[in-house]
Amino acid sequence: MNGLELNKIAAAILVAGIIAMVAGIVSEVLYEPEHPKTRGFSVAVTEAPAAGAPAAPQIVELGLLLASASIDKGKDIAKKCATCHTFGKGEANKIGPNLYGIVGSSHAHKADFTYSDAMKSLHEKTWDIEALYHFINSPQGAIKGTKMAFAGIKNPEEMAAVLAYLNSNSDSPKALPKDLKIK
Ligand code: HEC
Known part of the structure; x- marks a missing residue:
């Protein structure tokens, strides 16, 4: 080189x-x-x-709201759901499953309804008031991949009324949680 x-x-x-x-x-x-x-x-x-600054997370005093929630008002608001759901005992499924007795039952509670994989995979989980709140407030936000195409109820008082109605719509209504706060 x-x-x-x-x-x-x-x-x-x-x-x-x-x-x-x-x-x-x-x-x-x-x-x-x-x-x-x-x-x-x-x-x-x-x-x-x-x-x-980002908005501070709102805490919803759901226990308090439930204590004064009107079942009748909830029944009225639940007309929004009636395109897809029936509520009466033994009524047929529609686009969504029949919702009689949903509070306290398992996710994907009806054996004769074809759920999304996302919902089926949660079958072991109970539909307590908190889980129902999150799902009805924002279906896609709570359970990604659900086939419930519904924007969600945003108003906390309306949410409480619907939850009180769903709870009453059962053979054995549950005691509603008194201290529940939703973040
Ligand atoms: C556009 C149709 C539609 C509307 C409107 C609708 N849903 Fe649904 N809903 C569905 C479908 C479809 C499913 C099944 C979801 C899945 O499999 O992921 C479902 C599932 C559910 C479940 C879970 C049931 C179970 O067996 O686990 C609840 C609870 C529920 N809906 C409540 C409501 C309530 C309360 C409203 C009204 C405020 C409402 N839905 C409005 C279509 C709808």
Whole structure:
């Protein structure tokens, strides 16, 4: 190997180094837009904490709401469900299963209804008031992959009324939880 070849090799290594460095700079430039975002956000927080901070999680005093919930009002609100569900004892399934006696029963409680895999996989779980709250409040949010295509009831008082109605709609209504808080 003569001196000229060594020079070529050295030059090649140098070029490779420069390319790596430039690539580094380029990727930094490409990712740069991320930085101002972060900075802008923290500035917003110091200037206006209320607007910038995420909303504090609302606690729903479901026990209290249940204590004064109207079963009749719940029955009325449950008309929203009647496109897909029947409520009376022994009535047929529709798009969704019959819901007689749902409080305290297992998930996927009807043997003659074809549930989603997501619902079937929870068969060991009991439909207590808390589980029903989360599911009826946000079906997809509570059980990802459920085939219940319903937006959910958002108003806590309406939720309490529906739950009181579902509980009453049974051979053996359960004692409603008094201290239940939902986060
Ligand atoms: C658009 C149709 C539709 C509407 C409206 C609807 N549901 Fe459903 N519901 C379903 C289907 C379908 C299932 C089965 C879900 C699965 O298998 O994932 C279901 C399942 C359920 C279950 C679980 C039953 C079980 O056996 O585990 C409950 C509880 C329930 N619905 C309550 C309600 C209530 C209360 C309302 C009204 C506030 C409502 N649903 C509105 C279609 C509907």
